[in-house]
Amino acid sequence: LAAGVGGCAGTAGQTAELLRSRIALPEKFAVPLPVPPVKRPVRSTAGEDHYEITQRVSEVEIVPGYRTAIFGYDGSFPGPTIVSRSGRTTIVTHRNELPVPTVVHLHGGHTPAEHDGYPVDLVYPVDDHARRVRHGGAMAGDSGQGSRTYEYPLDQPAATLWYHDHRMDFTAPQVWRGLAGFHLVHDDVGDRLDLPHSERDIPLLICDRAFAEDGSLLYPSIDPNLRDTPGVHHDHMEGVLGDVVLVNGAPWPTLEVDAARYRLRLLNASNARRYRLALRPAPRGGGGFVQIASDAGLLPAPLPHDRLDIAPAERFEVVVDFARYPVGTEVVLTNELGAGPTSEVMRFVVSRRAADDSVLPRRLTEIEPLRPGAAAPRREWVFSRGDVGGGRGWTINGRPFDPERMDARPRLGRAEVWRLYSDLHHPVHIHLSPFQVLRRNGRPPGPFDTGWKDTVDLRPAEYVDVAVRFERYRGTYLLHCHNLEHEDMAMMSAFETR
Ligand code: C2O
Numbered sequence: 081l082a083a084g085v086g087g088c089a090g091t092a093g094q095t096a097e098l099l100r101s102r103i104a105l106p107e108k109f110a111v112p113l114p115v116p117p118v119k120r121p122v123r124s125t126a127g128e129d130h131y132e133i134t135q136r137v138s139e140v141e142i143v144p145g146y147r148t149a150i151f152g153y154d155g156s157f158p159g160p161t162i163v164s165r166s167g168r169t170t171i172v173t174h175r176n177e178l179p180v181p182t183v184v185h186l187h188g189g190h191t192p193a194e195h196d197g198y199p200v201d202l203v204y205p206v207d208d209h210a211r212r213v214r215h216g217g218a219m220a221g222d223s224g225q226g227s228r229t230y231e232y233p234l235d236q237p238a239a240t241l242w243y244h245d246h247r248m249d250f251t252a253p254q255v256w257r258g259l260a261g262f263h264l265v266h267d268d269v270g271d272r273l274d275l276p277h278s279e280r281d282i283p284l285l286i287c288d289r290a291f292a293e294d295g296s297l298l299y300p301s302i303d304p305n306l307r308d309t310p311g312v313h314h315d316h317m318e319g320v321l322g323d324v325v326l327v328n329g330a331p332w333p334t335l336e337v338d339a340a341r342y343r344l345r346l347l348n349a350s351n352a353r354r355y356r357l358a359l360r361p362a363p364r365g366g367g368g369f370v371q372i373a374s375d376a377g378l379l380p381a382p383l384p385h386d387r388l389d390i391a392p393a394e395r396f397e398v399v400v401d402f403a404r405y406p407v408g409t410e411v412v413l414t415n416e417l418g419a420g421p422t423s424e425v426m427r428f429v430v431s432r433r434a435a436d437d438s439v440l441p442r443r444l445t446e447i448e449p450l451r452p453g454a455a456a457p458r459r460e461w462v463f464s465r466g467d468v469g470g471g472r473g474w475t476i477n478g479r480p481f482d483p484e485r486m487d488a489r490p491r492l493g494r495a496e497v498w499r500l501y502s503d504l505h506h507p508v509h510i511h512l513s514p515f516q517v518l519r520r521n522g523r524p525p526g527p528f529d530t531g532w533k534d535t536v537d538l539r540p541a542e543y544v545d546v547a548v549r550f551e552r553y554r555g556t557y558l559l560h561c562h563n564l565e566h567e568d569m570a571m572m573s574a575f576e577t578r
């Protein structure tokens with residue numbers, strides 16, 4: 081157990097092969113930070129808001145001067161942001177106009193199983209559906225193909241969630257091509273706090289990509305016309321890294337900020353890249369990032385950090401007070417795990433003095449500590465390399481994912497202790513209910529483990545104990561590595577709540 085808390089292997093932990101773009105890399109800090117548009121409901125009733133999203137191919141300008149074909153929710157990357165109210169049901173109809181089947185998962189959603197986006201619950205392309213109908217009628221179970229309606233009760237606290245593709249064996253290339261967006265949940269507890277809001281509450285979707293000579297997204301061995309061909313990208317064992325860092329779909333963007341407090345909702349939406357984020361220069365006195373929320377909602381109290389380790393799928397909400405810098409300062413968000421181009425993420429320019437009526441309260445919310453007793457069920461999950469259908473892949477407890485096989489049957493309403501072991505870096509995500517980190521390698525949790533989490537970064541040769549209590553919904557859910565190439569190479573388990 082080499083890596084203790086804080087003793088992370090650093091860049092050595094990021095061993096995946098770097099894809100080098102075949103275009104001249106775009107100039108840094110040259111484009112303004114885009115903020116994804118907030119989606120408007122097509123209709124609302126007393127307790128529900130209905131949305132319609134079309135998944136389609138579109139051409140967008142990511143790198144200035146190039147056209148890039150993406151798979152986009154509503155044709156954009158990131159997709160539109162959905163903003164929901166805790167306790168109100170959000171209903172989203174996804175129409176699939178892409179050339180490939182898709183699955184939509186609301187990451188961090190407390191969602192009934194039939195709406196959770198099980199990896200084989202495919203939404204077939206509209207065109208396939210039309211073709212099938214022409215060739216002698218729909219196949220059994222065909223209802224809903226071409227589109228699918230997902231219902232999210234969102235009986236959960238305010239949090240920064242995101243939605244993304246979850247198609248079995250193809251999540252990585254499909255997310256790489258653009259299928260990811262924010263879904264924010266607000267509630268009264270959060271609203272009472274007077275944290276920075278409106279233009280000073282900004283979601284930042286961070287990911288890396290690489291570009292081919294014509295500006296198209298480069299992904300190993302993936303021919304956009306190859307479909308339903310398992311194994312096409314199975315040569316990238318450690319996951320896929322690109323050399324261009326995008327924030328909200330723009331390369332190394334710039335944001336002009338007031339000298340005031342901002343709430344930044346950081347999401348690492350990369351397939352495989354981990355970041356160690358820092359502010360350069362750091363504000364005098366340090367603690368530039370004041371963490372207020374983790375994956376699944378507010379922390380009990382603000383937690384200052386100088387740097388933030390963020391693994392794929394994790395979210396950290398932080399308050400950064402740009403009034404701690406003189407007007408005119410250029411503050412770069414850096415990545416201390418990156419090298420060369422990937423060592424920077426974006427830039428803030430403190431452009432003017434401004435009034436600030438936001439506050440950073442000493443207490444944020446109450447969190448019930450989960451303390452499973454000695455009699456609580458315990459389960460072990462070993463994340464490691466292994467044999468997958470004759471080739472090498474990634475396994476949990478030595479077995480590749482099988483959507484028909486249930487690897488655990490936890491009871492609803494009862495806290496359990498899950499011990500997660502890893503051979504290398506694996507960001508582990510559990511669906512349905514968030515968890516609390518109890519211990520890392522038998523020692524207290526690390527600095528980034530506070531609060532309700534739904535994804536925890538396991539470092540090489542670590543074990544982490546988490547307490548989890550599944551609530552309310554019976555059905556089939558997932559536990560998997562959120563390194564998307566690992567996930568596609570079978571590092572996923574199904575469990576059934578009962
Ligand atoms: Cu963000 Cu199972 O996924």
Ligand code: CU
Pocket residue numbers: 474505506507561562563566567571
């Ligand atoms: Cu992994």
